[in-house]
Amino acid sequence: MKNVDDLIESAAELSDRGLSKGEIADELNVSRETASWLVERAGGDSDADDREPGRGHRPPATDGPQDVHVDWSAIGEAGARLSSVGAAMADQLREHTHDVDVVVGIEKAGVPLATVVARELSSDIGTYTPRKHQWNEGDIENLTGGFSRNFAQVEDKRCFVVDDTITSGTTMTEAVTAIDEAGGDALACGVLVDKQGVDELEGIPVESLLQVIRVGKSE
Numbered sequence: 001m002k003n004v005d006d007l008i009e010s011a012a013e014l015s016d017r018g019l020s021k022g023e024i025a026d027e028l029n030v031s032r033e034t035a036s037w038l039v040e041r042a043g044g045d046s047d048a049d050d051r052e053p054g055r056g057h058r059p060p061a062t063d064g065p066q067d068v069h070v071d072w073s074a075i076g077e078a079g080a081r082l083s084s085v086g087a088a089m090a091d092q093l094r095e096h097t098h099d100v101d102v103v104v105g106i107e108k109a110g111v112p113l114a115t116v117v118a119r120e121l122s123s124d125i126g127t128y129t130p131r132k133h134q135w136n137e138g139d140i141e142n143l144t145g146g147f148s149r150n151f152a153q154v155e156d157k158r159c160f161v162v163d164d165t166i167t168s169g170t171t172m173t174e175a176v177t178a179i180d181e182a183g184g185d186a187l188a189c190g191v192l193v194d195k196q197g198v199d200e201l202e203g204i205p206v207e208s209l210l211q212v213i214r215v216g217k218s219e
Helices: 004-016 021-028 032-043 079-094 110-121 170-181
Strands: 102-106 124-129 158-166 185-194 204-211
Touching: 004 021, 004 032, 021 032, 079 110, 079 185, 079 204, 102 110, 102 170, 110 124, 110 158, 124 170, 158 170, 158 204, 170 185
Parallel strands: 102 124, 102 158, 158 185, 185 204
Antiparallel strands: none
16 A cells, blocks of 8 residues: 555445444554545545546545554564564563463454464453444444453453554553453553554553654644
8 A cells, every 4th residue: 555545445445345434444554533534535526427436536635634554464464474573562561561361452453463462471362342443423432342252351350452553542542441441450552553652541551563753744
């Protein structure tokens, strides 16, 4: 994926498949606001006659939100690479404690990484589906996330939280809060890429392999 137009096309394809804007944000590693902009951009001018079916004419994409797209598919598509990166994330998290019961992966992309981390740390694996996966418009606070019953539960467990990226920190914060409300104890968070440069969320330390730092003014 090389430019904004590619992202717009990908957002359109995902929308056509029935994914919510929140899920599209997750798939493209962008914020919910950026996902909305991409989907709306894909619609274009409904009066154009020579457009591709389901698409309109799009003016140059120069008015988009301030965001950074992270494409880590070169890692995700190869088991050996994913295992190596997951081992590095586990090594970072191990600095906080060797005594962890459950590694909670945030759906979707955080789960493969969490699986590797859990194996490296000899712990159980849990998964959390964030409420943004249900989101299309309006107030996300009215939606509910949850832990899958097919994996380890977090009650009375010491937990690490793992995801692929931090864009705003909202999803990771939600997962930490959900663990606390379920009777667990979130000890630390680990991500592949941090787009905000955060050291902690809700008092919980955050470890990242890569940090993205914007240089220059944003309008």
